[in-house]
Amino acid sequence: MLDINPKLKDTINNLPKTAGVYLFYEKPKPNTKYPTPIYIGKAINIKDRVKNHFMQPTYKDSVFVGKITKIDFINTNSEIEALVLEANLIKKHLPKFNVVWKDGKNYFYVAITKSEKPIVFITHQKDSVSTKYIGPFIEGNALKKTLKYLRRVFPYYTSAKHPKNKCTWCHLGLCPGTNPNVVEYKKDLKKLMEILQGKRKTVLYALRREMEVFSNSQEYENAQKVHDKIRALEQIMQHTHVIESAKITNNQWHTTQKIMQEILGMKTTINKIECYDVSNIQGKFAVGSMVVFKNGAPDKSQYKKFRIRMKNEPNDIAMLREVLTRRLAHPEWGYPEVMLIDGGKAQLNVAINSKLQYTNHKQYQNSKNIKIISMAKGRRELFIEGQKKPIPLKDLPQEIYNVIVTLDDEAHRFAITYHKKVRKRALLDPKT
Numbered sequence: 436m437l438d439i440n441p442k443l444k445d446t447i448n449n450l451p452k453t454a455g456v457y458l459f460y461e462k463p464k465p466n467t468k469y470p471t472p473i474y475i476g477k478a479i480n481i482k483d484r485v486k487n488h489f490m491q492p493t494y495k496d497s498v499f500v501g502k503i504t505k506i507d508f509i510n511t512n513s514e515i516e517a518l519v520l521e522a523n524l525i526k527k528h529l530p531k532f533n534v535v536w537k538d539g540k541n542y543f544y545v546a547i548t549k550s551e552k553p554i555v556f557i558t559h560q561k562d563s564v565s566t567k568y569i570g571p572f573i574e575g576n577a578l579k580k581t582l583k584y585l586r587r588v589f590p591y592y593t594s595a596k597h598p599k600n601k602c603t604w605c606h607l608g609l610c611p612g613t614n615p616n617v618v619e620y621k622k623d624l625k626k627l628m629e630i631l632q633g634k635r636k637t638v639l640y641a642l643r644r645e646m647e648v649f650s651n652s653q654e655y656e657n658a659q660k661v662h663d664k665i666r667a668l669e670q671i672m673q674h675t676h677v678i679e680s681a682k683i684t685n686n687q688w689h690t691t692q693k694i695m696q697e698i699l700g701m702k703t704t705i706n707k708i709e710c711y712d713v714s715n716i717q718g719k720f721a722v723g724s725m726v727v728f729k730n731g732a733p734d735k736s737q738y739k740k741f742r743i744r745m746k747n748e749p750n751d752i753a754m755l756r757e758v759l760t761r762r763l764a765h766p767e768w769g770y771p772e773v774m775l776i777d778g779g780k781a782q783l784n785v786a787i788n789s790k791l792q793y794t795n796h797k798q799y800q801n802s803k804n805i806k807i808i809s810m811a812k813g814r815r816e817l818f819i820e821g822q823k824k825p826i827p828l829k830d831l832p833q834e835i836y837n838v839i840v841t842l843d844d845e846a847h848r849f850a851i852t853y854h855k856k857v858r859k860r861a862l863l864d865p866k867t
């Protein structure tokens with residue numbers, strides 16, 4: 436559990452246990468009137484979900500929960516509405532920790548082609564002028580489920596060519612059929628689009644109008660069809676579950692763990708990762724810091740700080756060697772499976788050599804299982820112990836990229852905090 440100020444704790448305790456969207460704000464910048472949200476999320480249960488960010492922060496949460504000074508929420512009648520509202524709010528505010536995290540390319544859009552018989556599909560790219568895109572949506576699974584339900588009310592094509600006879604989707608009532616009324620089909624698609632843009636009321640109003648027109652002209656069969664549509668839509672909008680609960684974070688970590696193990700060529704399961712950062716200002720006040728992630732989440736109780744002891748002009752390489760040598764002398768802290776070093780090939784080699792000093796000693800022999808990896812400041816490549824060529828970061832799976840960058844950010848953040856402290860102490864004490 437992180438330290439939360441009492442006011443925020445109060446806010447959290449008073450959050451509703453209903454579906455909706457929540458917004459996290461940081462302290463407003465000077466000269467700005469309105470605070471801007473730094474993170475927006477959706478939830479089946481707002482209170483539980485928000486609590487979860489603080490009580491069991493994932494590697495992703497750890498980057499921003501400390502900055503939160505205000506929490507806001509918007510109730511929705513349903514999970515689908517929460518999904519749509521989340522997308523709309525993120526698009527409007529571009530909260531930095533939604534944006535940073537997803538890197539743009541992992542968003543989802545619903546695409547509707549502008550052809551004679553339009554088709555509907557989900558995509559990552561907005562790359563065609565002859566297609567209308569709705570989104571971005573954050574999570575593919577919730578979006579897929581939503582579309583699946585909505586397709587019952589507004590049947591659509593998923594491929595441009597329909598077979599001469601009824602297709603599988605036809606039999607399920609999800610396809611407009613072999614020879615639809617194109618005008619009606621396009622009207623339906625417009626409504627589907629509006630639902631996905633959060634205009635539920637507009638759509639329901641339009642449908643009620645249509646029903647009225649039909650019954651006024653005594654077309655009762657058509658009126659009944661529209662009536663059924665309204666019922667189905669209301670049912671879907673209110674009662675379907677499309678959002679997965681926050682418990683999924685554990686599964687996400689298991690997936691990440693497996694992929695990472697494979698990429699690093701390891702046999703052991705990765706539970707603990709340590710990340711190091713060394714820094715100094717004008718050669719003075721050199722400090723090293725170590726942050727620890729366990730099962731994908733930061734474990735601040737295990738963080739360590741190292742005041743560099745070497746006297747003469749410390750350089751990055753020598754400082755790193757000192758920090759690692761001192762750390763590896765503590766098997767009782769528990770060795771990690773992976774150590775992430777800030778730097779390139781040279782830093783990687785220094786780290787490997789520091790480790791090799793220990794592996795032959797009985798007391799420290801478990802250190803031989805540590806896999807060392809390094810990432811340079813420019814963040815273009817990841818060097819891996821035992822692999823000749825570095826991997827371009829852009830080629831890493833998103834999950835691994837996220838973990839590594841988050842670790843690196845956290846190590847820098849921790850180092851800077853420590854640095855400031857040391858410098859302040861030095862300024863107050865003229866002897867140092």
Ligand SMILES: [Zn+2]
Pocket residue numbers: 597601602603604605606610611612613
């Ligand atoms: Zn069909």
